[in-house]
Amino acid sequence: MTIGHLDADCFYVSAERVRDPFRIGKPVGVLGNQGACVIAKSYEMKALGVKTGEPIWDASKKCPEGIYLKRDFRWYEVLSRRMLEIVGDFAPNVEYYSIDEFFFQVEGNNLKDPAHAAEMIRDRINRELHLPVTVGIARTRTLAKLFSDTAKPFGARAVLDPAEERSLLEKMPVIEITGIASRNAQRLAPYGIKTCLDFANADRKLINRILTKTGEAL
Ligand SMILES: [Mg+2]
Numbered sequence: 001m002t003i004g005h006l007d008a009d010c011f012y013v014s015a016e017r018v019r020d021p022f023r024i025g026k027p028v029g030v031l032g033n034q035g036a037c038v039i040a041k042s043y044e045m046k047a048l049g050v051k052t053g054e055p056i057w058d059a060s061k062k063c064p065e066g067i068y069l070k071r072d073f074r075w076y077e078v079l080s081r082r083m084l085e086i087v088g089d090f091a092p093n094v095e096y097y098s099i100d101e102f103f104f105q106v107e108g109n110n111l112k113d114p115a116h117a118a119e120m121i122r123d124r125i126n127r128e129l130h131l132p133v134t135v136g137i138a139r140t141r142t143l144a145k146l147f148s149d150t151a152k153p154f155g156a157r158a159v160l161d162p163a164e165e166r167s168l169l170e171k172m173p174v175i176e177i178t179g180i181a182s183r184n185a186q187r188l189a190p191y192g193i194k195t196c197l198d199f200a201n202a203d204r205k206l207i208n209r210i211l212t213k214t215g216e217a218l
Helices: 009-020 043-047 056-062 072-090 113-131 141-149 162-171 182-191 196-200 204-211 213-217
Strands: 005-009 028-032 037-041 066-068 092-100 101-105 133-138 156-158
Touching: 005 113, 005 141, 009 028, 009 037, 009 072, 028 043, 028 056, 037 043, 037 056, 056 066, 072 092, 072 101, 072 113, 092 196, 101 141, 113 133, 113 156, 133 141, 162 196, 182 204
Parallel strands: 028 066, 133 156
Antiparallel strands: 005 101, 005 133, 028 037, 092 101
């Protein structure tokens, strides 16, 4: 099985930039909770130390020149649906995972050159919708997500060769896996589980025991 994972980069911010290109390249924060806190931020705002979930009064101290916008889920859903349609043109089996994340099965011609397929999907979404996304293709869902997460922003990466997969996993700290918090990573370290490769090779029961509930799902 060959699985693709697509994830829009800073989706809410990117969606706001589609609406007004003046916001491109500037620090942008999207506000939720009646405008009280930052739920999404651009890389420019992140560089100034603003964190997701931070109250607006703290964020505006760190980044007074920032553009702060109220979230608009209706607009984000319009773009999400259009992204889904484009992915559907490349892959008939698409799973809607969240508003800006889809998994898809890589089939037919795309199997001949998955790296090219990843680039084509990314570039078409960027050309037609002006949204930056990252695409990862791998042997499993977890790996596809891991490789796209680490190829951001605007990445396109296919890793199907076992040796290449191994060498990449070896270099990635276990904290890169979604769902592994730093506290969990600290618990795994004494068992010698430090990289994603250690994690993949470790005994499932041991992982389970160390991480209790979250381990098995991962
Ligand atoms: Mg995203």
